[in-house]
Amino acid sequence: xxxxxxxxxxxxxxxxxxxxxxxxxxxxxxxxxxxxxxxxxxxxxxxxxxxxxxxxxxxxxxxxxxxxxxxxxxxxxxxxxxxxxxxxxxxxxxxxxxxxxxxxxxxxxxxxxxxxxxxxxxxxxxxxxxxxxxxxxxxxxxxxxxxxxxxx
Amino acid sequence: xxxxxxxxxxxxxxxxxxxxxxxxxxxxxxxxxxxxxxxxxxxxxxxxxxxxxxxxxxxxxxxxxxxxxxxxxxxxxxxxxxxxxxxxxxxxxxxxxxxxxxxxxxxxxxxxxxxxxxxxxxxxxxxxxxxxxxxxxxxxxxxxxxxxxxxx
Numbered sequence: 001x002x003x004x005x006x007x008x009x010x011x012x013x014x015x016x017x018x019x020x021x022x023x024x025x026x027x028x029x030x031x032x033x034x035x036x037x038x039x040x041x042x043x044x045x046x047x048x049x050x051x052x053x054x055x056x057x058x059x060x061x062x063x064x065x066x067x068x069x070x071x072x073x074x075x076x077x078x079x080x081x082x083x084x085x086x087x088x089x090x091x092x093x094x095x096x097x098x099x100x101x102x103x104x105x106x107x108x109x110x111x112x113x114x115x116x117x118x119x120x121x122x123x124x125x126x127x128x129x130x131x132x133x134x135x136x137x138x139x140x141x142x143x144x145x146x147x148x149x150x151x152x
Numbered sequence: 153x154x155x156x157x158x159x160x161x162x163x164x165x166x167x168x169x170x171x172x173x174x175x176x177x178x179x180x181x182x183x184x185x186x187x188x189x190x191x192x193x194x195x196x197x198x199x200x201x202x203x204x205x206x207x208x209x210x211x212x213x214x215x216x217x218x219x220x221x222x223x224x225x226x227x228x229x230x231x232x233x234x235x236x237x238x239x240x241x242x243x244x245x246x247x248x249x250x251x252x253x254x255x256x257x258x259x260x261x262x263x264x265x266x267x268x269x270x271x272x273x274x275x276x277x278x279x280x281x282x283x284x285x286x287x288x289x290x291x292x293x294x295x296x297x298x299x300x301x302x303x304x
Contacts, residue, residue, distance in 0.1 A: 098281050118253050
């Protein structure tokens with residue numbers, strides 16, 4: 001699914017002979033920097049528009065996201081692919097993917113299975129608002145992490 | 153506006169003498185890593201829910217955002233504060249600020265003056281959708297960058 005930004009094309013020259021040439025092809029997706037390059041990926045609820053979370057993707061996790069239709073990130077702390085929801089069951093069905101003007105940020109519009117994206121049990125990871133009195137809890141808790149992950 | 157996560161408090165001990173001690177205080181905002189640490193900041197249209205852009209903030213730009221009520225980012229390419237809209241006039245009036253569960257990503261809900269967040273003239277930087285046929289232009293262009301920035 002991931003095409004290179006330059007492709008080998010076959011051209012027939014005036015004498016009828018075929019020549020091969022590298023030509024630029026239009027970009028088809030994010031521009032992942034070098035080896036294991038990571039790009040931020042924002043997940044947004046496709047139904048409500050709520051911003052659910054932000055994580056990182058590398059080319060491999062992006063390719064698997066395209067192939068499976070489920071959000072796959074790259075966990076920087078665990079240094080491996082993070083198939084979102086594989087433990088909690090709260091997978092993200094990817095409905096639409098966008099790239100930004102520099103193609104270095106990804107926006108996923110998803111259907112959030114289980115209703116909660118955050119490992120803390122909230123629908124959105126952005127469940128706290130900055131106020132003059134400090135952080136204010138505004139998110140709705142959907143599940144108890146202790147029950148789902150077995151935390152104490 | 154930015155409080156440290158630990159604060160110097162004055163305590164009166166049993167003998168009536170004052171002692172000073174560092175105590176944990178509840179977090180009041182994002183957790184900026186070390187010196188000039190950058191955190192991703194997502195700007196979302198407060199009226200429509202559309203994700204407009206993603207940029208980076210350091211503690212200084214965050215503090216100025218709080219103080220002025222306008223989104224101020226840190227430009228990694230120019231290595232300085234980026235007062236969004238100072239050239240185009242398309243400033244972002246910050247209505248609400250959220251932090252995520254790890255307090256290492258910021259969500260701004262903004263009123264986008266001028267109707268366009270993207271320097272390419274689109275309402276949102278995410279104006280291209282990934283499709284099997286390649287990137288598809290789906291965003292609405294609000295202004296011509298050549299007129300606003302004087303590009304050729």
